[in-house]
Amino acid sequence: MRKLGLIIRREYLAKVRNKSFVIMTFLSPVLLVGMVVLIAYLTELNDNEKHIVAVLNQSDYFHQEFGPKPGVSFLSLEEISLEEAKDSTLSMGFYGLLHLPERSNLDQVVEDAYFYSGDAPSTGVLERIERILETQLRAYRLEQMGMTPEEYEHLGSGYEINTATFQGARNGKGINEFKALIGGLFGYLIMMFIIIYGGFVMRSVIEEKTSRIIEVIISSVKPFQLMLGKIIGTSLAGVTQFLIWIISASFLMVVALLLMDLDPNLLWERPGMSESFGMPLPADQFQPDDTAALLLEEFLKIPMGLYAAIGAAVDNETDTQQFIFPIILPLMLAIYVGFFSVFSNPHGPIAIGFSIFPLTSPIVMMMRLPGGIGEGGVPLWQLLLSLLFLLLTFLAIVYLAAKIYRVGILMYGKKPTYRELFKWLKY
Amino acid sequence: MDAILSIREVSKSFGSTKVLDGISLQVPRNSIYGLLGPNGAGKTTLIRIINQITYPDRGEVLLDGEPLRPEDVSHIGYLPEERGLYKNMKVGEQALYLAQLKGLSRSDAKRELNDWFEKLDIGNWWDRKVQELSKGMAQKIQFIVTVLHRPKLLIFDEPFSGFDPINAALIKDQILELRREGASIIFSTHRMESVEELCEYIALIHRSRKILEGRLTDIKKAYKRNQFMVRWTPHQSTDSLETLEKRLAIVEPARETEENIWEFTLQLESSEQSEILRFLADQGTLTSFQEVIPSANEIFIQTVQKQESHA
Numbered sequence: 001m002r003k004l005g006l007i008i009r010r011e012y013l014a015k016v017r018n019k020s021f022v023i024m025t026f027l028s029p030v031l032l033v034g035m036v037v038l039i040a041y042l043t044e045l046n047d048n049e050k051h052i053v054a055v056l057n058q059s060d061y062f063h064q065e066f067g068p069k070p071g072v073s074f075l076s077l078e079e080i081s082l083e084e085a086k087d088s089t090l091s092m093g094f095y096g097l098l099h100l101p102e103r104s105n106l107d108q109v110v111e112d113a114y115f116y117s118g119d120a121p122s123t124g125v126l127e128r129i130e131r132i133l134e135t136q137l138r139a140y141r142l143e144q145m146g147m148t149p150e151e152y153e154h155l156g157s158g159y160e161i162n163t164a165t166f167q168g169a170r171n172g173k174g175i176n177e178f179k180a181l182i183g184g185l186f187g188y189l190i191m192m193f194i195i196i197y198g199g200f201v202m203r204s205v206i207e208e209k210t211s212r213i214i215e216v217i218i219s220s221v222k223p224f225q226l227m228l229g230k231i232i233g234t235s236l237a238g239v240t241q242f243l244i245w246i247i248s249a250s251f252l253m254v255v256a257l258l259l260m261d262l263d264p265n266l267l268w269e270r271p272g273m274s275e276s277f278g279m280p281l282p283a284d285q286f287q288p289d290d291t292a293a294l295l296l297e298e299f300l301k302i303p304m305g306l307y308a309a310i311g312a313a314v315d316n317e318t319d320t321q322q323f324i325f326p327i328i329l330p331l332m333l334a335i336y337v338g339f340f341s342v343f344s345n346p347h348g349p350i351a352i353g354f355s356i357f358p359l360t361s362p363i364v365m366m367m368r369l370p371g372g373i374g375e376g377g378v379p380l381w382q383l384l385l386s387l388l389f390l391l392l393t394f395l396a397i398v399y400l401a402a403k404i405y406r407v408g409i410l411m412y413g414k415k416p417t418y419r420e421l422f423k424w425l426k427y
Numbered sequence: 428m429d430a431i432l433s434i435r436e437v438s439k440s441f442g443s444t445k446v447l448d449g450i451s452l453q454v455p456r457n458s459i460y461g462l463l464g465p466n467g468a469g470k471t472t473l474i475r476i477i478n479q480i481t482y483p484d485r486g487e488v489l490l491d492g493e494p495l496r497p498e499d500v501s502h503i504g505y506l507p508e509e510r511g512l513y514k515n516m517k518v519g520e521q522a523l524y525l526a527q528l529k530g531l532s533r534s535d536a537k538r539e540l541n542d543w544f545e546k547l548d549i550g551n552w553w554d555r556k557v558q559e560l561s562k563g564m565a566q567k568i569q570f571i572v573t574v575l576h577r578p579k580l581l582i583f584d585e586p587f588s589g590f591d592p593i594n595a596a597l598i599k600d601q602i603l604e605l606r607r608e609g610a611s612i613i614f615s616t617h618r619m620e621s622v623e624e625l626c627e628y629i630a631l632i633h634r635s636r637k638i639l640e641g642r643l644t645d646i647k648k649a650y651k652r653n654q655f656m657v658r659w660t661p662h663q664s665t666d667s668l669e670t671l672e673k674r675l676a677i678v679e680p681a682r683e684t685e686e687n688i689w690e691f692t693l694q695l696e697s698s699e700q701s702e703i704l705r706f707l708a709d710q711g712t713l714t715s716f717q718e719v720i721p722s723a724n725e726i727f728i729q730t731v732q733k734q735e736s737h738a
Binding site: 003006007010014018207208211212213215216217218219220221222223406410423 | 442475478479480481497500503505506507509510511512513514515516524525527528529569572573
């Protein structure tokens with residue numbers, strides 16, 4: 001155990017002291033936030049551009065509607081002909097001219113209205129104008145039908161059926177979707193984590209092979225200990241990096257938004273969100289946080305162990321590609337199955353199957369778990385079964401990976417085939 | 428014989444290839460033991476089994492009379508042929524890490540390291556990164572971390588490769604010093620001159636089998652063929668030489684190495700020795716009369732060739 005601790009410590013320090021790791025850790029949030037801020041800034045810059053549109057209103061219908069709007073100002077032209085209006089719009093450098101002709105009713109006016117401009121007009125400006133005409137037209141038609149706008153609002157309101165479990169717990173549909181989204185996000189993060197840090201583990205194994213220190217090390221510790229130490233040390237470094245990213249990115253984001261005079265609360269105060277956060281959970285269930293952490297920890301070791309085995313089997317990184325694909329495949333499968341099947345039906349047969357099958361279960365189970373455990377959520381037996389399979393698979397894979405690792409780290413100079421890997425299992 | 432290490436009937440196969448076939452060895456305590464053999468004979472696999480990096484299919488390995496246990500790694504120091512260091516770590520930090528993996532406490536390791544750095548004159552390397560070191564410098568560090576935890580059994584696989592003659596001599600002295608302090612040393616090499624210089628015992632492995640083992644002096648005795656190298660100046664050169672050639676079985680014909688000094692090799696039974704010596708003394712001046720002892724190199728080549736022709 002003492003040796004395992006030493007290895008974890010070395011692997012962790014080797015990782016976090018690495019220059020490129022440090023740079024990426026502190027630069028990534030800056031780049032990320034910088035990009036978001038840049039996009040926000042550019043969008044605002046774009047919105048701030050004011051277009052002046054001349055309006056020649058010869059109809060009897062529009063009076064006060066053409067007030068200043070974000071991005072567009074209107075200027076009324078009066079008592080001139082269309083041709084004169086076109087000329088003066090052009091000569092004064094306005095963005096365009098809206099012509100509303102004189103007709104007997106609004107339907108006709110709108111039908112024959114034209115927007116003249118030099119270039120193809122921006123959709124933003126057109127939308128503003130269309131909105132004005134549309135609003136006016138709707139009010140006009142409602143009046144024709146003898147209906148007030150309030151009555152119309154009432155008519156158009158949608159309907160959602162109430163859902164509840166047999167035991168009477170309220171079970172909001174929108175809430176579930178939001179939770180699945182959180183689960184999906186987690187699943188995606190796990191996949192990213194595995195791909196990034198699995199690569200780290202693999203490179204660190206290859207480094208030990210190419211620098212020829214491996215035989216010195218494994219004459220002191222078991223290859224299994226070394227592999228486990230590497231996986232844990234690198235994962236901890238990964239968690240450190242993720243935490244720094246999350247904390248610093250959130251901090252920078254808030255600062256940036258404040259500087260730009262935007263309310264940071266806008267980011268998370270979306271309708272439905274606060275509602276679902278506030279939903280009481282049934283008292284007699286697992287703490288989802290613990291379960292999630294457990295799943296995360298168990299799951300990470302499986303592919304990371306495989307990455308270590310690959311690193312041991314080859315001499316240089318270019319030889320790794322053929323072996324990595326089969327690892328990423330189930331992860332991708334889990335993500336896509338999660339997004340397409342679990343969201344719409346978190347307790348359907350596909351969702352249940354994939355959340356129990358060990359190579360996809362952590363991602364898919366993560367997507368199901370925010371719905372709670374026990375009544376209305378994932379049945380406890382499914383969760384336990386999933387964990388059991390995960391544990392068994394973990395042991396089996398680590399056992400096999402350790403065998404490949406043990407043989408592979410002492411093999412130099414040639415790229416192994418799958419057949420040879422299989423043979424190594426028997427040494 | 429008091430053996431620090433006994434290997435009993437050890438066999439190991441990789442797939443269908445038999446790498447070790449019923450090998451038994453006795454490494455005497457406090458000796459320097461040469462493990463010799465052509466490339467691919469199975470030496471490295473045997474050494475890895477002793478270090479518990481791989482495990483034998485059959486047979487057992489006893490350290491100090493007890494079957495090997497995982498904890499025994501702290502009693503063994505191993506300098507592999509394929510050796511290296513973490514390139515991005517600092518020398519001192521790395522040496523500390525490797526010493527702690529062998530079971531030393533941090534403070535003990537630090538103290539021992541300072542002594543060794545002093546001894547090998549590399550005291551100011553502590554904070555340098557390994558990638559800044561030359562190959563020979565890195566070899567010194569590797570040697571230090573191999574012996575640092577004062578193991579009772581040391582295994583050196585080609586320890587002198589990569590060293591210039593001065594540093595090779597320095598390392599050789601350190602190996603002898605460690606032996607004086609009580610360590611037992613297994614020494615695997617192709618360089619026969621270092622075998623002659625260092626080893627008291629040797630074992631020869633060829634094609635997964637042991638074909639020779641014993642005290643080097645005994646083996647040499649067994650391999651000598653009663654031949655003597657003679658340097659001699661005859662009183663009347665031609666006459667005496669002709670008589671000599673008629674009387675004696677001369678293996679290598681006489682040749683004149685310096686002015687009137689002749690050198691030749693004789694095949695002699697022990698009963699004839701005094702008679703011949705008298706004859707040579709009467710007929711001329713004898714400068715040298717020396718039994719020809721086969722070198723380790725000759726024994727190596729001879730034994731391997733004999734084995735090949737049997738096979």
